[in-house]
Amino acid sequence: MDALARGRQLLPSLANDLMREHSTNGTDAQMISLEEKVKWQLPASLVPDKKWDVVIIGAGPAGSIAAVHLAAKNHQVLLIDKQRFPRDKVCGDGLIQDALRCLDNAGLGERIRERGHLVQIATAFSPSRIEVEVVGLFITMKRRMLDTMIARRAVDLGADFICGEVDKISVKKDQSVCFSLRDIHRNFHAHVGIIATGANVRLLQRIGWQAPSRPSAVAVRCYVTSSLELDRMVISYDKSIAPGYAWIFPMGKHEYNVGCGISSRRAAKKSMHLKRAFEDFVREFPLARELMRRRTAATPLKGYALRYGFEGVYPYARGPLLAIGETIGTTLPFTYEGIGKAMETGQLAAEIVHAALDSGNLRKLVEYPQRLESELKPRCRSYRIAQRWLAVPKINDFLLNRARKSKHSREILSGILTETNDPREFFSLKGIIRTFFK
Ligand SMILES: Cc1cc2nc3c(=O)[nH]c(=O)nc-3n(C[C@H](O)[C@H](O)[C@H](O)COP(=O)(O)OP(=O)(O)OC[C@H]3O[C@@H](n4cnc5c(N)ncnc54)[C@H](O)[C@@H]3O)c2cc1C
Structure with a gap:
């Protein structure tokens, strides 16, 4: 009996589970009908025992986008996530241009x-509440919906998607990869493995990859329903959480x-409690206070x-294994936008894995870390400069004040968000001098 036929036999019991989930999740679950949900994320026991072209661990934006592009090129792709989809992911839910470009490339832009x-x-509000307005195009969408749409797209293009937690990776003598799932005794074999487990790097640390013990930052969020009308993205740089910000x-x-989010180094140094920082924000920042009231x-x-x-983690690739998305720390400092960058590395990895599989030469995978070094890392360094400048409250006040007075600067800032301008066009001595004349 093939996997799909066995899946269909299980439909009634799974449907009951999902029905319970549906009734507690209300409108968030609207877009995925129960029948659809049952068909597309299979229990791990149902997929055939074979050697996959690519196994991808983690179905966040990075992993699922890689699955979309590889499945579109007819590779046999197995996508694994430890959580049952649709699932929640703690996030600000903001999509900027880089994310929208990747979603367009995946054929999802219009629906998103x-x-x-x-x-x-x-x-943006400086620590002394100097206010600067920047025009742009932002889309917000709960990750529960976004991530489901991307993973679903991969399945529609032919990828298999299962629920299970990978707890062991090994590279065999023939340079193939083997993944084991916790709780069920099954191994999955592939020519190439892509690791996209987000900020959680334990899986790769276990096989000797290096990663800083502390994450870069920690952040909290909640959803508030309020009668206050506010149709703009609000960012507040607060003295107490620099380098970091709070948002609505x-x-x-x-x-x-x-x-709100804060650098974990700073949080540790000041023994800072993030929940308390959030409470301070909603008590002291006037818009947040009104929203909560x-x-x-x-x-x-x-x-x-x-x-x-x-x-x-470092290195970004070794033999038949590649790491993508937040696992390698792709989120941009300063904006903390990570969805788009995670997807960009998913796209890049898919392009290189496809070329390697197609030519039968897996040595081509070394292009992946090389392209990260030459394309993405330099951009990241420029955003780091902006983050450092804004982390100093007095400089932040000064810069936002300059931007408020200069239309040209506001256009540059808007371009920094869309990545059409380099942050150094504003966050540099030359950039500042320019604000006095334009
Ligand atoms: C509070 C907060 C606010 C944020 N706001 C924004 C924002 O507004 N805009 C933005 O662009 N970015 C934002 N980010 C960053 C963004 O959430 C991440 O950059 C993005 O989710 C990274 O995508 P990813 O695919 O690399 O990892 P993730 O989205 O974290 O996905 C990883 C997946 O791997 C799965 N997984 C992990 N381990 C295993 C395992 N062993 N086996 C199987 N599956 C596994 C997880 O279940 C998960 O589904 C925010 C982050 C936080 C914490």
Whole structure:
């Protein structure tokens, strides 16, 4: 009996599970009908025992985008995630241009724009509450929906998607990869393995890859429903959480993603409690205070780690194994936007893995770390400069004040968000001098 036929036999019991999940998740689950959900994420026991072209661990944006591009090229792809989809992921839910470009490339741009919430203005507040408005194009969408749509796209293109936690990786003498799942005694074999487990780097550390013991930052968020009307992305640089920021991102229908993030080094140094920092923000920042005063509902605060500025595992590839997304620390310092960058590395890895498999020469995989070094890392370094400048409250006040007075600077800042301008065009002596004349 093939996997699909066995899957169909299991439909009634799975449907009951999912029905329970559906009834507790309300509107978030609307977009995925129960029948669809049952068909596309199979229990691990149902996939055939064979050698896959590529096994991808982690179905966040990085892993699923890699699966989309590899499945589109007719490779046999197995995508594994430890969580049952649709699943929540602690995030600010903001998508900027890099993410939208990747979603366009995956054939999902139109649907994301239709279903997400469009916001066209971002307002940043300096530590002394100097306010700067930047025009841009932002989409917010809960990760529960976004990640499901991408993984689902991979399945539609032919990838198999299973639920299971990978707890062991080994590279065999013939240079193939073997993955074992916790709890069930099954191994999965592949020519190439892609690791996309997000800020969690334990899997690769276990086989000797290096990673800083501490993540770069920690962040918390909750969803607040409030009668306050606010249709712009709000960012507040607060003295107490620098280098980091607090945010209010509108999700549509009076719902807001509210949170704050801080460098974990700073949090450890000041024995800072993130929950307390969040409470200070919603008490002291006027817009947040008003939002909370007029709230009708709020979800519990949830936190997660971030790895930015390439503070993830190293090396980025070894033999038939490649690591992508936040596992290698792709999130950009300064903006903390990581979804787009995670997907960019997923795309890049897929392109290189396809070329290697197609030519039968897996040595070509070495191009992946080389391209990261030459394309993504230099960009990351420029964003790190911006992060350092803004981390100093007095400099932050000064810079935002200059930007408020100079239309040219605001355009540059907007270009930094869309990555059409290098942050050094503003965050440099020359950049600052220019604000006095333009
Ligand atoms: C509070 C907060 C706010 C943020 N806000 C934004 C924002 O507004 N915009 C933005 O662009 N970025 C934001 N980020 C960053 C963004 O969430 C990440 O950069 C992004 O999720 C990285 O994608 P990824 O695919 O690399 O990893 P993830 O999205 O973390 O996906 C990893 C997946 O791997 C699975 N997994 C892990 N270990 C295993 C295992 N052993 N076996 C099987 N599966 C496994 C997990 O279940 C998960 O589904 C925020 C982060 C935080 C914490």
